[in-house]
Amino acid sequence: NAGVMQNPRHLVRRRGQEARLRCSPMKGHSHVYWYRQLPEEGLKFMVYLQKENIIDESGMPKERFSAEFPKEGPSILRIQQVVRGDSAAYFCASSPPGTGASTGELFFGEGSRLTVL
Amino acid sequence: AQSVAQPEDQVNVAEGNPLTVKCTYSVSGNPYLFWYVQYPNRGLQFLLKYITGDNLVKGSYGFEAEFNKSQTSFHLKKPSALVSDSALYFCAVRDGTGGSYIPTFGRGTSLIVHP
Numbered sequence: 001n002a003g004v005m006q007n008p009r010h011l012v013r014r015r016g017q018e019a020r021l022r023c024s025p026m027k028g029h030s031h032v033y034w035y036r037q038l039p040e041e042g043l044k045f046m047v048y049l050q051k052e053n054i055i056d057e058s059g060m061p062k063e064r065f066s067a068e069f070p071k072e073g074p075s076i077l078r079i080q081q082v083v084r085g086d087s088a089a090y091f092c093a094s095s096p097p098g099t100g101a102s103t104g105e106l107f108f109g110e111g112s113r114l115t116v117l
Numbered sequence: 118a119q120s121v122a123q124p125e126d127q128v129n130v131a132e133g134n135p136l137t138v139k140c141t142y143s144v145s146g147n148p149y150l151f152w153y154v155q156y157p158n159r160g161l162q163f164l165l166k167y168i169t170g171d172n173l174v175k176g177s178y179g180f181e182a183e184f185n186k187s188q189t190s191f192h193l194k195k196p197s198a199l200v201s202d203s204a205l206y207f208c209a210v211r212d213g214t215g216g217s218y219i220p221t222f223g224r225g226t227s228l229i230v231h232p
Binding site for chain 1: 151153158159160161162163166207218219220221222223224225
């Protein structure tokens with residue numbers, strides 16, 4: 001059973017370009033979370049999605065950032081017009097529906113490390 | 118609102134000695150508490166959790182954690198540290214009473230085990 005798959009693992013963009021980060025949850029999981037990790041700041045929640053629905057996006061900047069989790073295919077975190085401050089590791093996590101989600105244990109991918117030049 | 122505090126940025130311990138990584142939390146309802154470990158350039162791996170029941174929780178790799186409701190703490194412990202335990206450790210909390218499924222993470226504590 002494959003774990004949470006994230007790609008690309010490393011992404012380099014110039015200021016003003018777009019970054020697209022993909023996340024395929026574990027098989028059977030229907031909940032996806034995106035977190036951003038910056039040195040000295042720990043792990044910050046960005047957005048929580050279920051299939052075709054954004055449940056909570058309270059941690060995501062209002063501008064330039066968007067996320068989706070379509071019925072088919074991976075979840076995508078999209079950052080438009082990237083700036084140097086967007087450089088970070090972005091982690092996706094998933095959890096199963098029902099009782100699994102209620103106990104809150106998350107399964108993390110290896111992360112996508114974005115560098116903005 | 119829910120929050121987690123990991124008061125130590127770094128913990129140093131000699132191999133073979135016991136280790137403790139501290140965590141305190143704040144949550145409105147019943148706390149669901151978690152510890153995760155992150156090795157360099159990797160994702161977070163689940164270690165253990167407290168949902169209900171026995172205050173002492175045992176997890177992976179010989180780690181355990183003690184839930185203390187009166188002190189709102191959930192410290193991670195191991196009787197005998199290994200060099201391979203060196204990593205970044207995160208404590209997390211979410212409100213188990215209902216509402217959001219979103220756990221809040223602490224800033225992380227870097228554990229360094231010296232040979």
